[in-house]
Amino acid sequence: MPNAWQKPFSRKEFLGPVALRAYAAEFSGMFFFLWVTIGVVCSGYSALQKSYKITSGADIYDANDYAPSVSWVLTVALAFGMSIMVLVYSVAHISGGHLNPAVTMAMIVFGEINIFRGLIYIVVQTLGATVGVTMVDALWPESTTNSLNFGLNGINSELSIAQAFFMEFFGTALVVFVIFGTAVDPRGSEFAHHNAPLAIGFAVFLAHIVLIPMTGCGINPARSFASAAVSGVWTDQWLYWVAPLLGGSFGAAFNYFPFQFRNNPDNKHGI
Amino acid sequence: MPNAWQKPFSRKEFLGPVALRAYAAEFSGMFFFLWVTIGVVCSGYSALQKSYKITSGADIYDANDYAPSVSWVLTVALAFGMSIMVLVYSVAHISGGHLNPAVTMAMIVFGEINIFRGLIYIVVQTLGATVGVTMVDALWPESTTNSLNFGLNGINSELSIAQAFFMEFFGTALVVFVIFGTAVDPRGSEFAHHNAPLAIGFAVFLAHIVLIPMTGCGINPARSFASAAVSGVWTDQWLYWVAPLLGGSFGAAFNYFPFQFRNNPDNKHGI
Amino acid sequence: MPNAWQKPFSRKEFLGPVALRAYAAEFSGMFFFLWVTIGVVCSGYSALQKSYKITSGADIYDANDYAPSVSWVLTVALAFGMSIMVLVYSVAHISGGHLNPAVTMAMIVFGEINIFRGLIYIVVQTLGATVGVTMVDALWPESTTNSLNFGLNGINSELSIAQAFFMEFFGTALVVFVIFGTAVDPRGSEFAHHNAPLAIGFAVFLAHIVLIPMTGCGINPARSFASAAVSGVWTDQWLYWVAPLLGGSFGAAFNYFPFQFRNNPDNKHGI
Amino acid sequence: MPNAWQKPFSRKEFLGPVALRAYAAEFSGMFFFLWVTIGVVCSGYSALQKSYKITSGADIYDANDYAPSVSWVLTVALAFGMSIMVLVYSVAHISGGHLNPAVTMAMIVFGEINIFRGLIYIVVQTLGATVGVTMVDALWPESTTNSLNFGLNGINSELSIAQAFFMEFFGTALVVFVIFGTAVDPRGSEFAHHNAPLAIGFAVFLAHIVLIPMTGCGINPARSFASAAVSGVWTDQWLYWVAPLLGGSFGAAFNYFPFQFRNNPDNKHGI
Secondary structure: OOHHHOOOOOOHHHHOHHHHHHHHHHHHHHHHHHHHHHHHHHHHHHHHHHHHHHHHOOOOOOHHHOOOOHHHHHHHHHHHHHHHHHHHHHHHHHHOOOOOHHHHHHHHHOOOOOHHHHHHHHHHHHHHHHHHHHHHHHHOOHHHHHHHOOOOOOOOOOOOHHHHHHHHHHHHHHHHHHHHHHHHOHHHHHHOHHHHHHHHHHHHHHHHHHHHHHHOOOOOHHHHHHHHHHHOOOOOOOHHHHHHHHHHHHHHHHHHHHHOOOOOOOOOOOO | OOHHHOOOOOOHHHHOHHHHHHHHHHHHHHHHHHHHHHHHHHHHHHHHHHHHHHHHOOOOOOHHHOOOOHHHHHHHHHHHHHHHHHHHHHHHHHHOOOOOHHHHHHHHHOOOOOHHHHHHHHHHHHHHHHHHHHHHHHHOOHHHHHHHHHHOOOOOOOOOHHHHHHHHHHHHHHHHHHHHHHHHOHHHHHHOHHHHHHHHHHHHHHHHHHHHHHHOOOOOHHHHHHHHHHHOOOOOHHHHHHHHHHHHHHHHHHHHHHHOOOOOOOOOOOO | OOHHHOOOOOOHHHHOHHHHHHHHHHHHHHHHHHHHHHHHHHHHHHHHHHHHHHHHOOOOOOHHHOOOOHHHHHHHHHHHHHHHHHHHHHHHHHHOOOOOHHHHHHHHHOOOOOHHHHHHHHHHHHHHHHHHHHHHHHHOOHHHHHHHHHHOOOOOOOOOHHHHHHHHHHHHHHHHHHHHHHHHOHHHHHHOHHHHHHHHHHHHHHHHHHHHHHHOOOOOHHHHHHHHHHHOOOOOOOHHHHHHHHHHHHHHHHHHHHHOOOOOOOOOOOO | OOHHHOOOOOOHHHHOHHHHHHHHHHHHHHHHHHHHHHHHHHHHHHHHHHHHHHHHOOOOOOHHHOOOOHHHHHHHHHHHHHHHHHHHHHHHHHHOOOOOHHHHHHHHHOOOOOHHHHHHHHHHHHHHHHHHHHHHHHHOOHHHHHHHHHHOOOOOOOOOHHHHHHHHHHHHHHHHHHHHHHHHOHHHHHHOHHHHHHHHHHHHHHHHHHHHHHHOOOOOHHHHHHHHHHHOOOOOOOHHHHHHHHHHHHHHHHHHHHHOOOOOOOOOOOO
């Protein structure tokens, strides 16, 4: 079993100054993450409307007519992936740079973070994300934010709930598999010291180009919650929590058990 | 208070050979930055006209008809972000690679640079930027430069002035938050030693994909000034100075106070 | 001759715990690689249909009408390239991160891996890839997977078999040339220590933007096999094995003989 | 004056085994560079024709009707930039990874390479490039290669010769400025040790997004020569030699004199 599970309870680990700074880092990171990504969704929609109007003469204010063209998917996926890359570089030395409750959950399960500290991370991430989307609400024109419900996640009508569930599950598993391979594995982190945030950012990018046309791509419950909270639409919200939380821990296990557990000479868990 | 504010006045810090080379670096960097980015804006417009003419038979020389399609926004954002990345790699060891008065202002406020040297940076950056755009004026066909006013920043008609102001404010805050997290924080810079310019470049890219359809994306007063000076259009120029200068320092404070001030064992300011 | 060819037979090298973990890493890597890339092919097709329907009113369910637009090629190529980058960062320290039978074959030929271990790699890679595509079959709507045959490789009708063969040959040669220059060459790997996966990922990206409109881009027999196995279409399958296996070893030779063999003072093969 | 100019003549420096391997590296690098980039130009054209035919019913085989859409420019620019990145990572430790006569010329002028060795580099680069384009001729369908003249450079009809000349001049200057700032400057190379090829690759990308719609983007005489030699069209070929060769050395001077000459404590030229 991971060491952290055997350690005695320590208040300092989740209330000391180091922990408080970590909460601040997760909050700031999530604020900027949501502000920039949901902003890109709304700005891109505005650009799309404008160019569509010029070529066809018609408006496309109805969200159902909103065509997620391939270059749009690419742009939005780059926004999500590169903002994670950039923000993990910025706060990884303060909080570990989780910026995602599904990542924090996997870290709790595998003893990489104190469980109480981890739960506070999740609360703070959700709060930061919601403030970020609220700022988009305040700054962007209503025509764009109303039509898209602040980048609300939604399931493609051709999918069953089970299919959507496992898409979110494996998308999150991919991201956490990469995090455990590059940033958590002590040998991995040595090999990929400077570049873990780069690999993680592109893993998030990949999850988005594969999932945006299918589930809108959640893989991050705090991000899904924030869009739902500000738009007031809670359809399938449970799925965007359960699937990533389970999928993230599955991805971690998929990396931890074969590659780090027991066989690893540098195993920091000492088992 | 940062150390630099308490130090005695030293001429050498802003007139010695090291300082003079730094001014040259900021000038060259800004020259290439504006030449290549405003060049991309004008070249992309030319490509757009040509392909539009073939598919529709009509010309689109009127700038109001100029549709900022999603792939156009992506391309221009990559031009701005990757040129900052490339030029920061090239001159960071000479001048720190600010290449933006809003960055220099934040460095002055947090004592990372001598105030007189910083003010000369800002003058020199603005000069280099203007020479860069002047070179675009000399080399590009008039049809492209006239229509787009050399990439002049302008506020989307759906936005209030306050909304545009805070978009520029937070866009600059994001970039400077990343700079302070990766290049200024002594622990951050150790963690992200080789990759700070990569993270900073992608932060600039993010600011551009989110802001281009809304404010044209300034976040750099020298860049906004240069387009205005060469095109002779000064509408809302004040906003493209005040918002980035305040937003940059806000982003720095958002990183400095929680993560570097006092709590940092390696704090180089010794307070 | 490479050292590995002269070594006595050792069971441990392909049956010990280190070898078993390496097989698991190649399996997991290939699973995620195919899941995400073939997923992107199917999701992108769905996005394309939707946006095409809105602008033209017509459906494009017939795969023959499926137009591989430039931004589609770019997106799919980024999916293939960046997933290799991300997964090589994640498993390189476990298995070497081959993730391609053509790479493993070149490693066998140049003595970088035990031949029995290498052959098991190839089997395991093919298995992981097939499970990945099977998961796409389970999760994606039939309209997308049926039309595209799970990203099945196919030869452009304007090409002769020989032309397609040498396209696959040189595309794989490029990727393996880069692998041998950055990750195998002992001096190269020192120079490019942290960045070999980045260079390799972009080499895969390049092979895809150049080959997708011509051969669909195989350059990886396990990936080609997986699409064929799940779709049941085996046309030209031999080509997608023979050309990459020969091309990969050619690319390795093109790097090994001039740059590493004999002339290299640090030559780890000691010849 | 740079040291290399004062050294006695040494045959070994351009005929010894180290030099011979360097020639082989420049040849291989240029072969792959041209094969993949001109291949992308031709493959992209094929994709464009196919998608245009589906939406409009008409063919666009006439090269004059070939619309360089924004996403096409982006894709081609990424092909050129990322292939330089990937190949510089692969051969920099063998030959320095010039892969461009304009770079080699700047290295000769600033004493970074023996003049005779440098001149052989230029011959070998041009040869490798021409073999690469010849291979595209052999493998790609005639419809694509004939229409585009193998990516032949050409001047936009709206430009004067002088404008085209200085566009090529400054585009090359930007690339060589970055090379001198990251890979040549002894302090720069320490700072940017692992990432110089990344910065250089993106500088090449930038030159291409800015110049493709204007001059087709040469900035590399060997690349321009190869397209001309295989297509047999030599219009304005002189410009694609003179402007890059002068511009490259200008970019080097723009970096060398202010930042490396005399003021540099680690100056390896000892002057």
